[in-house]
Amino acid sequence: MFKLFVTLLRGRNADAADALTNTLALPILRQQLRDCAGGVETARRAVAMVMAYAERERKAAARISAQLADLETRALDALAKGRDDLATEAAGAIAQLEAEATTTARALATYDAEIAHLRAVLADAEARLRDLQRGQRLAIATDHTQRLHGxxxxxxxxxxxxxxxxxxxxxxxxxxxxxxxxxxxxxxxxxxxxxxxxxxxxGAPLRPDAATVLQRLKARAA
The missing domain is CATH 1.20.5 (Single alpha-helices involved in coiled-coils or other helix-helix interfaces)
Incomplete structure (x- = not known):
């Protein structure tokens, strides 16, 4: 019996929770959409930040490429002038720049892949948010209509x-x-x-008088 009572109580609590959720559905939806919009805005800022990092790496790659070209030209000129010592130092610097260029290229590739992924996720989130916002407007209009005909x-x-x-x-x-x-x-x-x-x-009398009654009685007696 106690178990049945507990089950009944849980059922009533669940029904009350469902009823409350249905009553507050529109306010809950509005808050959820505000949260979604905030999440989408955060995602936009994240994409913009990654794009800024990628742009920094792209500029670094361009700078390294320009330095490599300049060092190689100068190292060749040093070799032509018999300055093997300078050419050797230049070769060491070129090796370091090439290693840095490789690292930068890898970072740039990672950033580009991440940007593509984040853009796809952001585009999907924005589309879903627009659908939800349209649905919210329809739900509000329907709720107002139902209240009118409620x-x-x-x-x-x-x-x-x-x-x-x-x-x-x-x-x-x-x-x-x-x-x-x-x-x-x-x-x-x-x-x-x-x-x-x-x-x-x-005119004729409306009520019979005594004389009329007496005359009628005499007529009946005769």
């Missing part, structure tokens, strides 16, 4: 219609009562006038 609005409309029906019924009853009063008043006035005319001897 149960609360329908209930309010129903209540207003019921109130109007009661008002119209009351007005109709009032008009009917007024018409009845007027009719009754007219009828009463007519009867009063008839009684007055009959009492004055105008």
């Amino acid at each position: 149960a609360a609005a329908v209930a309010t409309l129903n209540e207003a219609e019921a109130t109007l029906a009661r008002l119209q019924e009351r007005q109709s009853n009032t008009e009917a009562a007024r018409a009845a009063v007027l009719e009754l008043s007219a009828s009463t006035n007519a009867e009063a006038m008839q009684n007055r005319l009959a009492a004055a001897g105008c």
Whole structure:
């Protein structure tokens, strides 16, 4: 029994959590999109930083290449002039520059590959963010429409219609009562006038008098 109670409690908690999540879905979505937009902006800055590093390596490679060309030219000139000592020193410097050029080329290749990868990831994230933002606008519009046609609005409309029906019924009853009063008043006035005319001897009497009753009884006795 206790296990069943715990299961029921967990179920109610889950239902309450789901209901709360559904109620707060739009605020949650707005915050999630703000987080996504912040992540995309961070990714843009990361791509820009890597591109700056790559550009620095590219400039270093160009500088090394220019230095190598200049040193080789000067070393050849030293050899031509019989300055083997200077040519030997130049060869050592050229070897160091070539090693640095190799390292720079590798770094540049790594940066270029990373830039291509980050750009692809960023493009996908931007596209998904745009889709989410369009979906959010649609969800907001749909939510507003549903609120307009929601149960609360329908209930309010129903209540207003019921109130109007009661008002119209009351007005109709009032008009009917007024018409009845007027009719009754007219009828009463007519009867009063008839009684007055009959009492004055105008026309046949409305009520039998004693003489008329006596004459009718004599006729029956005969």
